Amino acid sequence: MNINEIAKLAGVSRATVSRFLNDGYVSEDKKEKIRKVIEETGYKPSAQAQTLRTKKTNLIGVIIPKINSASISRMVAGISAVLSKAGYQLLLANTDNDEKEEVKYLRVLAENQVDGIILIGTVFTAAHKKVLKELAVPVVILGQSLAGYSCVYHDDYHAAYDLTSLLLAHGKHPACIGVLERDEAAGKRRKEGFLDAVRDAGIGADRVPYAEGKFSLDSGYEQTKLLLRENPEIDSIFCATDSIATGGVTYLRETGRRVPEEIQIAGIGDSETARVCVPRLTTVHYYYKTSGEEAARMLVNMLSAGDQIRREVKMGYEIVYGKSTIVQGE
Helix, strand or coil, X not given: CCHHHHHHHHCCCHHHHHHHHCCCCCCHHHHXXXXXXXXXXXXXXXXXXXXXXXXXXXXXXXXXXXXXXXXHXXXXXXXXXXXXXXXXXXXXXXXXXXXXXXXXXXXXXXXXXCCEEEEECCCCCHHHHHHHHHCCCCEEEECCCCCCCEEEEECHXXXXXXXXXXXXXXXXXXXXXXXXXXXXXXXXXXXXXXXXXXXXXXXXXXXXXXXXXXXXXXXXXXXXXXXXXHCCCCCEEEECCHHHHHHHHHXXXXXXXXXXXXXXXXXXXXXXXXXXXXXXXXXXXXXXXXXXXXXXXXXXXXXXXXXXXXXXXXXXXXXXXXXXXXXXXX
């Protein structure tokens, strides 16, 4: 069954069937005839042929840094819901936090004719910026802010500032376990928020113990051990992520430190590990799924309206009070 046979059975021209399949104008009478034939024959237009005619694939590439991350999965859930409703399919590319893989996938997806790309970014190198500039398809960056591009990101600075201020309501000797500072959001902005809150509390930021960890419980465990070995006076630890904080709590409990009476500890992400941690972590809730929805809507608008205006959306946050800090909310 092809378009010529559909036209013959419906008693209309080939051009009329083509307009019908491509959402062009067709009278209601002819629409009904064509629709009836298609239903009776089970005809399905060739996706490959439609792509050649319209230059659209209805595919969106989504590049993610880590497939087993709770925050990333929530973002992808939001992206998927919006894209599916808009008639797009999602192609997922996992980079395992390898910046070279991110650059490779940006090129691969663009060359394989996706209609647009959502990049859940971490680090932006010169290679990233070069390939982004060369892309012929629209791109939205999620989770980071990058000058010159449409972005949806979280208020990492103020979230870290507020969480540190909460710790310092009772703590006098703070410490920080951060992550790679080349990660603009989780690394640099959260560290800056922490340090500014420390300064505003009248504590010399240059004397505050700092360690750089990785996005894992094991790293949180080891960095907490190292910090306390060298700085036994620490009474409050700000952690860049919940996984780091949960690893820290594990070490503190194993060594007999009471949380939060002796040492307070808090993270960012409001993850499942934060909720099952004992004691439950005080953390920051980000609206990850909503941010994914916002990024997808932004890209769909760019595609449907040809809208090339750069837009930024900074998402809100809220502190979730657990029992790992002395201040536990109402």
